Structures are given as C-alpha cells and as structure tokens.
Amino acid sequence: MTNDNVGNPASGLVSRVYDLVTRHWPLLAFLSSALLLAIAHAFERFGGLAPCHLCLKQREIYWAAGAVGLIAVVLQRTPLWPRLRLPANLLLGALFLYGAGLATYHAGAEWKWWPGPSSCSGAGQAAAANLEAMLKGTAKIKAPACDKAAWVFLGLSMAGWNVLISLKLAVWSVLAALRKSEASA
Template structure:
C-alpha cells in the first residue's frame, strides 16, 4: 500500500494521468483505425476531455518546475480530478443517449459512417455516425460506459493523490 501511495505523491500522479490520457486517446484511435469504428460527435466530445487534461497537466507541471510549491501540486491533482469528473458526465450523457434516456444532440443523426480518405464533392453534406447506436457491449456497458467507469476511477485516484500530496507536505516538516 505504501508503494501505491508513493506513486500518488508529488509530481508522479500528474505524469501518470497524462500517460493514461494518452493511452485512452490511442485506444480510441485504434478502434477507429483498425476496428473501422467511425466516431460520432459525442465520442469526439469524450476525447476532448482527455486532450484538455493533457494540455492542462503539462502546463501545470511546467509552471510547477518554475515555482515548485507543494500546494500547487495539490491544486493540480484536484483539477485533474475535476477534469476526469467532466469526463464522467460526458460519458454518462453519451451512455444515456445510447440507452434512449436522453435525447441525442443535434448532429447525431446517424446518416452513416464518414470516410475521410474518400474523394468526394465538398458541396455534398457529410454523413455522421449515430450517437444512439453502440457498436458493442462488454458486460452490459458500451465504450462510452466503460469510458465513464475509467474516468470515475481516475477522478477518485486524483483526489486521493491530492490528499497524499497534501499529507506529504505535513510529514516533510521538521519537528
């Protein structure tokens, strides 16, 4: 358990969070490229959360290197947790659209897949995959559902990391 907590203290969790975000984006791209699963607009919205987290965290780590204050790392870990929380909300909404709980947003018409490599007349409208149709389910959850579970887990770990970094500041004090 001490090893796990040591991975969450200081600058380590923000670096792990960036790595996990890059992995999630790579996995989504692999499903798109190798699995031939074109993303719907809500799928792309879920990816934006990871891109935002990467940009925010790398900027935060760069600023922390300039002014290395522990409380800044605590705040960064809390912000990472909040961004992952936004990922949970977006994934929950997408899952709700797939299950018919929420109405799909405008632009999720489901007019068919988009082939970005196909030569076409640019005056012709593009076809967008449907946000209501999940390509597959694993243990009752779609890809959006699993993204929500992963985001929730990473949000919780981020808040635990903030606490571990904060408590690390107290234990580093002499006396």
C-alpha cells in the first residue's frame, strides 16, 4: 500500500479495509456463510419461523459457499494458492450471485410480481409443536407458503435482505478475485 492517502484519512481507512477484506476473503466468505446460516436457524428455532421451500434452497447456497470458503482457506496455506485464488474467489462470487438471483425470485413471489413454485403454495405454518399431533394422525402440517413473507424489517422480508447481502458478498468475491497478487503488488 502506498502513502497516496496521507492527506485523506477516510480514504486511507477505505484502502485498509479493502486490503484486509480482499486478502482474507475466503475466511470472511466462510464466516459470513456460517453467520447467515446461524441467523436463519435462529429465526427457525427461537423465532418459530418455519422455512419454506425457497428459504431452504437459499440456505443451500450458503452451505456450498461456506464449504468453498473453507477449502480456499486451507488452500491459501499451500503453494497452489496463487493459481487457485482467482477461480476460488470467482466461484464464491458465482455462488453468491446465484443466491442473490434465487432470493430475488423469492422476494418477487412474496411481492406477487410473479408466481412462486408450485411446491411452495402451502397455506399453513409448520411448527414443532404440531409434530406429535401429526405423528398421531390427528393433524396435518402444511409447508409455509413462499409467497407470504413471515418476517419484514424496514420494508424488506428475509428474502429481500438476502438479495442485498448476497449481492454484497458477490461483489466482495469479485473484488478479491481481481485483487493484485502479493507477488505483483
């Protein structure tokens, strides 16, 4: 890093954050994926919000991205990393971009901009408390509907927030991929 930012401390801070994030992106991508999965499971477990079909599909993206991130963290400690840095970070970017697209589809179904999948047209809420009644045959559980937002904050549902978060993660992945390697920096 050069001292081009001596006169502007804010610019220097941005440069340092950029350097830190892009240098350690596989670890941060892994940790971000793990955190988002933990938050989703907390909403389910403690908030009682059962996931719909599309919610579960969105979680799969974070499981995949977390696995790629963890493998990349290990590869960073090998001589292979200089050749694998670009494809690993681009793969993370592609996963997060796919996740943003899936979340956009889900949010659009919630806003009634287009229909959701037929596998997601349930009208009821599944809850752990209903499991015993279902096993006894006295109650039936319907999967949550994909076109009904179960939680909204600042005008966005979980799917809407997921669009923004996934896009941010995709952008950071591409920035990490385009980062000059330490050898040429």
